[in-house]
Amino acid sequence: MMIEKIKTGIPGLDEITNGGFIKGTNVLVTGGTGTGKTIFCTQSLYYGARDYDEPGVFVTLEERPDDIRREAMQFGWDLKKLEEDGKLIIIDAASSKAGVPTSEPYALRRGFDISTLAQEIYKATKEINAERVVIDSLSSLGIRFESLTAIRTAIFKIASLLNDLNTTSLLTSEITSRNELSRFGVEEFIAQGIIVLYLNEERGELKRSLVVRKMRFTKHSLKVVPFEISDKGIVILPSSGI
Ligand SMILES: Nc1ncnc2c1ncn2[C@@H]1O[C@H](COP(=O)(O)OP(=O)(O)O)[C@@H](O)[C@H]1O
Numbered sequence: 001m002m003i004e005k006i007k008t009g010i011p012g013l014d015e016i017t018n019g020g021f022i023k024g025t026n027v028l029v030t031g032g033t034g035t036g037k038t039i040f041c042t043q044s045l046y047y048g049a050r051d052y053d054e055p056g057v058f059v060t061l062e063e064r065p066d067d068i069r070r071e072a073m074q075f076g077w078d079l080k081k082l083e084e085d086g087k088l089i090i091i092d093a094a095s096s097k098a099g100v101p102t103s104e105p106y107a108l109r110r111g112f113d114i115s116t117l118a119q120e121i122y123k124a125t126k127e128i129n130a131e132r133v134v135i136d137s138l139s140s141l142g143i144r145f146e147s148l149t150a151i152r153t154a155i156f157k158i159a160s161l162l163n164d165l166n167t168t169s170l171l172t173s174e175i176t177s178r179n180e181l182s183r184f185g186v187e188e189f190i191a192q193g194i195i196v197l198y199l200n201e202e203r204g205e206l207k208r209s210l211v212v213r214k215m216r217f218t219k220h221s222l223k224v225v226p227f228e229i230s231d232k233g234i235v236i237l238p239s240s241g242i
């Protein structure tokens with residue numbers, strides 16, 4: 001079987017993943033709030049589209065697209081330009097979840113449901129021949145008061161769609177404790193790779209680090225490596241290596 005790798009767009013991460021993400025797989029990016037999951041995904045999608053000619057679809061379920069664009073701009077990532085060039089589509093799934101109107105061109109206009117979301121992802125991916133997809137976050141696919149079974153079914157549906165589309169996908173999952181990998185206990189099973197982001201206290205200061213916890217079909221580092229969010233985005237600090 002041929003294993004094709006694609007660049008992560010995160011300086012230092014290609015080295016510890018032994019060459020990048022494996023093309024066509026789903027990678028779960030998990031961590032507590034503020035650990036950098038959204039920035040990680042935006043960065044990877046941005047450089048994929050800009051430098052490697054791999055168009056991307058960003059599905060946002062938590063933040064409004066304008067907030068994603070504004071946050072990206074801090075790091076010099078002009079998402080609007082990529083959108084205009086047909087290299088990026090941002091699907092606003094956050095507004096319909098919140099029940100507020102949106103003027104975004106790609107949105108779920110008739111309310112939030114998983115089948116509609118799947119259709120929108122399918123259409124957008126085909127429209128620009130997207131090779132990368134971000135779903136931020138899987139945790140938000142669940143609607144309050146819905147059963148755990150319904151949420152798990154939704155996650156499986158989206159994951160199998162991404163498998164069918166053969167995109168390389170980053171799926172975020174928000175966790176509340178260090179001991180868990182996902183909120184609903186299934187996210188880790190639909191992913192061929194898992195990257196965990198941490199924010200831990202060291203002598204009165206929070207320090208960022210990450211680990212590649214799982215990456216099927218390849219060897220990879222198991223070291224917890226420190227990283228920073230600089231004005232250029234996420235950079236893994238030296239001290240890494242396989
Ligand atoms: N320009 C910046 N420079 C440095 N750190 C930043 C910058 N912008 C945001 N951050 C950091 O990134 C965090 C948010 O990252 P985000 O990807 O939204 O986290 P998550 O999605 O995991 O909740 C902020 O809490 C802040 O610590």
Ligand SMILES: [Mg+2]
Binds near residue numbers: 136
């Ligand atoms: Mg986020």
